[in-house]
Amino acid sequence: xxxxMYWEAIRRAHDEEMARDPxxxxxxxxxxxxxxxxxxxxxxxDKYGPDRVIDTPISENSYTGLGIGASFLGIRPIIEIMSVxxxxxxxxxxxxxxxxxxxxxxxxxTAPVVIRSPGGTAHQLxxxxxxxxxxxxxxxxxxxxxxxxxxxxxxxxxxxxxxxNDPVFINEHELMYNMKGEVPDAEYxxxxxxxxxxxxxxxxxxxxxxxxxxxxxxxxxxxxxxxxDCEVIDLYSLSPLDRAGIKKSVSKTHRAVIVEEAEAAVGxxxxxxxxxxxxxxxxxxxxxxxxxxxxxxxxxxxHLEKAAIPNAKKVVEAAREMVGK
Amino acid sequence: xxxxxxKRLLREMLFARRFxxxxxxxxxxxxxxxxxxxYPGEEACAFGxxxxxxxxxxxxxxxxxxxxxxIKCGADPKEVMAELFGKETGSSRGRGGSMHIFDVKHRFMGxxxxxxxxxxxxxxxxxxxxxxxxxxxxxxxxxxAANNQGxxxxxxxxxxxxxxPVLFVCENNLYGIGTRIxxxxxxxxxxxxxxxxxxPSAQVDGQDIEQVYAAAKIAVDxxxxxxxxxxxxxxxxxxxxxxxxxxxxxxxxEEERMWGKxxxxxxxxxxxxxxxELSMDDYKKMDDEVLDHIENEIIKFxxxxxxxxxxxxxxxxxxxxxxxxxxGMH
Numbered sequence: 224x225x226x227x228m229y230w231e232a233i234r235r236a237h238d239e240e241m242a243r244d245p246x247x248x249x250x251x252x253x254x255x256x257x258x259x260x261x262x263x264x265x266x267x268x269d270k271y272g273p274d275r276v277i278d279t280p281i282s283e284n285s286y287t288g289l290g291i292g293a294s295f296l297g298i299r300p301i302i303e304i305m306s307v308x309x310x311x312x313x314x315x316x317x318x319x320x321x322x323x324x325x326x327x328x329x330x331x332x333t334a335p336v337v338i339r340s341p342g343g344t345a346h347q348l349x350x351x352x353x354x355x356x357x358x359x360x361x362x363x364x365x366x367x368x369x370x371x372x373x374x375x376x377x378x379x380x381x382x383x384x385x386x387x388n389d390p391v392f393i394n395e396h397e398l399m400y401n402m403k404g405e406v407p408d409a410e411y412x413x414x415x416x417x418x419x420x421x422x423x424x425x426x427x428x429x430x431x432x433x434x435x436x437x438x439x440x441x442x443x444x445x446x447x448x449x450x451x452d453c454e455v456i457d458l459y460s461l462s463p464l465d466r467a468g469i470k471k472s473v474s475k476t477h478r479a480v481i482v483e484e485a486e487a488a489v490g491x492x493x494x495x496x497x498x499x500x501x502x503x504x505x506x507x508x509x510x511x512x513x514x515x516x517x518x519x520x521x522x523x524x525x526h527l528e529k530a531a532i533p534n535a536k537k538v539v540e541a542a543r544e545m546v547g548k
Numbered sequence: 549x550x551x552x553x554x555k556r557l558l559r560e561m562l563f564a565r566r567f568x569x570x571x572x573x574x575x576x577x578x579x580x581x582x583x584x585x586x587y588p589g590e591e592a593c594a595f596g597x598x599x600x601x602x603x604x605x606x607x608x609x610x611x612x613x614x615x616x617x618x619i620k621c622g623a624d625p626k627e628v629m630a631e632l633f634g635k636e637t638g639s640s641r642g643r644g645g646s647m648h649i650f651d652v653k654h655r656f657m658g659x660x661x662x663x664x665x666x667x668x669x670x671x672x673x674x675x676x677x678x679x680x681x682x683x684x685x686x687x688x689x690x691x692x693a694a695n696n697q698g699x700x701x702x703x704x705x706x707x708x709x710x711x712x713p714v715l716f717v718c719e720n721n722l723y724g725i726g727t728r729i730x731x732x733x734x735x736x737x738x739x740x741x742x743x744x745x746x747x748p749s750a751q752v753d754g755q756d757i758e759q760v761y762a763a764a765k766i767a768v769d770x771x772x773x774x775x776x777x778x779x780x781x782x783x784x785x786x787x788x789x790x791x792x793x794x795x796x797x798x799x800x801x802e803e804e805r806m807w808g809k810x811x812x813x814x815x816x817x818x819x820x821x822x823x824x825e826l827s828m829d830d831y832k833k834m835d836d837e838v839l840d841h842i843e844n845e846i847i848k849f850x851x852x853x854x855x856x857x858x859x860x861x862x863x864x865x866x867x868x869x870x871x872x873x874x875x876g877m878h
Contacts, residue, residue, distance in 0.1 A: 246679065274679065280709070285668040285702030292672020292686075295657055296607070298679060319662050320669060328650035328658060329641030330864040365865050383875050388867035414875030 224405040229371075232378035232406050233263040233339070233395075237301060239410065240385045241271050244299065247385060250277035250290055251303030260305050261341065261400040283309050287338065288316035291324075291390075294336045299385055307342035307394070308354045321390040322365035337384040338392045343434060343484055344521050344532050345397040353521035353528075355485035357394045357432075361462040361494070367415055368462040370394040372436040374404035376459055379413025387415060394461070396434045416460050418468035424454035427478040427542050430469070430495055432458040435482040435533065442538035451546055461491060469495060470502040477508040480541050484532055487515035514541050549599075549761060551825045554816060557599060557757060558826075561591040561813050563838045564616045567625060570842050571615070571632060571646075575792050579851075580632045583661075584646045585613040589755075589787035592812035593719045594620050594689065596760025597780070601687060601715075601768050604654045607673045609666045610689040612647035614659030617689055622654030625842075626849040635853035642856045643864060655684075663724075664697025666690060667716075671703045674712035674777075685771045686714040692738055692781075693724025701745075704777070708745040711776035715767050716742075718781045719754065725790040726798040739781040747777050754782030755810040758819075785810070 227235070240247045249264055255278035258265035268276040279286040283304055290300035304310045310317075321334040344353040361368045367389050371377040377395070384391035421436055422443050431439035436457045443453035456472050458464060473479050479499055481492035492513035499511055514533045522528050549557075568586045575584050587594070594617045598608070604622040615632075619625050623639055631638030632646050640650050647661040657673065660666045670688035677684050694700060695718065707714050718738045722729050735741050739749035748770065752763040760782055767778040785807035789796035820826035 248679070280702070280705055282698075282702035282705070285671075285699050285706065288665070288668025288699065289672035289675060289703070289706060292609075292669035292674075293676040293679070294672070295669070296673055296676030296680065298672075298676045315662060315665065316668060319665060320660070324658070325866070326864045327640060327644040327648040328652065328864075329638070329643045331640070331650050331652040332658065333867065367866070379875065383872040387872040388870050412872055412875045415873045 224407055226403055227374055227406050228400065229374045229377050229402045229404070230262045230400040232374035233381055234265055234267070235406070236378045236381035236385070237264055237267060238270070240382065241267065241275065246297055247299040247301065248275045248277065248293070249301040249303065250279050250286060252279055252281055252305050254278060254303050259303065261397070263303065263339070283312040284316050287313035288320060290336050291316055291321045291334045294334045295332055299335060301337045301339065301381070301385060304338060304340040306352055306397070307340045307356045308352055310338070310340045310356060314359070317366065317390070317392065318363050322363050326365055333388050334390045335388045336390050337381065338390070339381070339395060340393070341395040341397045343396040343398060344528060347523055347525055347528060349523045350520035355516070357461055358485055358490040360392045360394070361491070363462070365390070366462065367391040368394060369415055369460050370433040371459060372431070372433050372457050374402065375406045376413055378406050379411045380415065380459065382410070383412040383415050386412070391415065394433060399434060416463055416465065418465035419457040419459060420454065420472070421457045422453065422455040424452040424476065426452045426476055427480060427545060428454045428456055428472040428476045429538060429542070430456050430458055430479060430481040432461060432483070432491065435484055438533060438535040438538050439482050441535035442542065445535070445539050446542050449543070449548065451542060451548070453542065458491070458495070464494060464498060466498050466502060469498050473499050474503050474506045477506055478545055479511040480514060480538060480545065481511065482514045482533055482538050485516055486518045487513050488518060490515060509545050512541050512545060514538050549758060551820070551823070554820055555826060557595055558813065558816050558820060559834055559838070560620070561595050561757070561816070562835060564591050564595070564619065565813055566835070566838050566842055567619070567846070568615065570847065572788070572792070574632070574847070580646065581634065582645050582647070583612070584792045585790065586788050587613055587616045587786070589807065589811070590719055590721060590784045591616065592757035592760050593717065593754045593782045593784055596757040597687070597689070597717050597764040600761050600764035601685065606684050607655045607657050607677070607686045608689070609657045609670050609673065609686070610659055611663065611666060611691065611694065612659055612661045613691070614647065614649045618649040618651050618656045618659070621651060621656035623649065623651035623656055626846050629846045629850040630853045633850040633853070634855065635850060636856045637849070637853040664690070664694040664699040667694070667697070667699040667703035670714050670716070671707045671712055674707065674714035675710070677713055683772060685768065687717060688714060689717045689719060691724070692718055692720040692722065692729055693732065695738055695741060696733060704742055704745040704747060707777040708747050713771050713774065714777045715771045716777065716779045718779065719784055720781055721784050721786045723790070723799070725794065737781070739779060742779040747779050749779035749781065751781040751783065754784035755812045755815060757812055757816055
């Protein structure tokens with residue numbers, strides 16, 4: 224297994240899929256000549272040319288719609304939206320066209336597009352460049368939502384998303400592109416549904432996804448020193464959520480903390496809690512808890528910004544409180 | 549266009565008119581639900597343009613006033629009516645309704661209900677055509693009011709920038725629901741608005757199918773020959789309200805009377821009669837046959853077709869048994 228960075232893993236998936244299938248294209252702002260703001264398409268413009276590696280105008284809704292229209296004819300577009308904050312503009316085409324066309328055509332037409340976009344709070348980017356939008360995407364029927372927490376997932380989820388016949392939204396993170404990790408040397412397709420047990424444990428389940436998996440792992444290491452044995456579940460698929468995996472873990476640990484970088488309202492945590500209630504309420508030894516962002520537009524000031532979002536320490540505190548320590 | 553073609557087109561337009569009028573009745577009878585946007589008055593637009601193109605071969609997309617475009621592309625009118633009745637035999641298996649007619653085997657790529665939504669989809673289909681190297685073109689029919697959406701400008705920019713084979717047909721019926729064009733739009737003549745994107749354009753009388761056909765021929769040839777997009781504005785009028793919930797009180801009666809005299813079906817009929825190619829009796833016979841066909845085949849089929857099964861409510865949301873959902877090595 225090679226160790227590579229998250230962006231390199233994404234780039235590799237692009238390159239392999241484009242080399243295999245001439246109908247795979249990628250498009251987005253500054254992804255061609257510049258190679259992508261986060262280097263995810265670096266070098267592909269020279270290799271595959273401007274017709275397949277397309278620098279788009281700053282017209283998020285329409286270039287996303289263009290990719291969707293092309294996918295009606297069998298083209299497989301990988302659309303990069305530079306920041307999830309700009310993906311708001313494209314939600315019309317993603318929700319109204321891509322997600323609904325299979326259903327409202329009675330199965331005649333499908334939109335096999337991949338839309339990749341990084342969200343999350345990075346370093347003092349302010350309110351309009353720090354959105355976490357996964358909660359918005361995961362509530363839309365007809366759209367798959369996945370969110371990689373590692374280079375391996377970033378590679379394998381993109382590989383599967385390109386070949387899957389459904390539209391897939393991949394929620395990446397601005398702070399994770401330089402993260403290193405092992406990626407299989409052989410071609411690998413990550414499942415688009417399910418969840419992963421990142422760390423097995425028996426006392427509390429910490430649910431995370433994307434960057435919050437890492438906060439959960441850090442918290443679990445600290446809590447282990449204090450005699451609290453945590454299980455960490457990586458919810459890499461946000462739509463559909465892995466009901467069976469959630470039930471299995473909570474039925475074992477009987478306690479759940481859900482950790483999300485986004486605000487609590489109408490979020491991943493609310494949804495996981497609802498699933499716990501529906502699937503294994505009587506297994507619970509304590510009321511599940513959410514560790515989420517404060518419900519504010521993300522502030523510019525460094526200290527305020529840090530205070531607005533969760534971290535490993537806040538996870539540790541929530542877990543301690545849950546077991547009365 | 550020879551006399552036989554004109555007579556065929558007269559019949560096709562008359563069929564479309566009677567089909568839509570029968571939809572109106574079925575809506576009043578509560579056989580059709582939801583929103584229903586009818587096409588009477590605008591028939592020469594769809595028939596004139598598509599007559600100049602290759603329906604069934606070229607990719608066609610439009611908004612929610614879509615029944616007639618689908619039929620001209622080759623959709624079976626029985627299936628379109630069954631769709632309006634919400635039946636399993638409908639073109640979208642009863643899942644789409646009036647605003648979402650699809651017939652992909654005839655390359656009618658759908659009716660969409662967000663105003664301006666099809667612009668980028670049409671440009672994307674043109675991108676697909678260009679990549680695959682076919683001789684098809686992408687044709688996007690939308691109303692004038694759609695041109696005030698951002699997608700119009702964004703999509704025209706990309707279509708021109710990448711010289712994509714897409715024909716934009718603007719059916720200018722002068723109203724966006726109840727708001728007259730001069731109250732919503734700074735530049736009233738739509739064909740002038742595309743100059744900013746270096747897209748060639750023309751404006752013609754959308755009530756005269758021969759003029760529409762002649763202009764569309766130039767437009768289609770331009771696009772098919774690889775010269776990039778073209779914009780065709782057709783001046784037309786809808787004889788009914790925007791949808792069935794529209795009282796249509798915002799238009800002056802004098803204006804309606806004036807456009808009523810410019811009925812595309814009557815214009816073509818009278819021209820054929822004047823040329824000695826058709827008699828009034830022929831026309832009445834044609835009309836009777838059309839009405840009989842609609843009532844005894846189309847409506848009958850829609851009425852007698854089964855409803856979708858409740859246990860199939862969740863079918864068509866996602867692909868079934870897609871192997872990549874499970875991942876692994878392939």
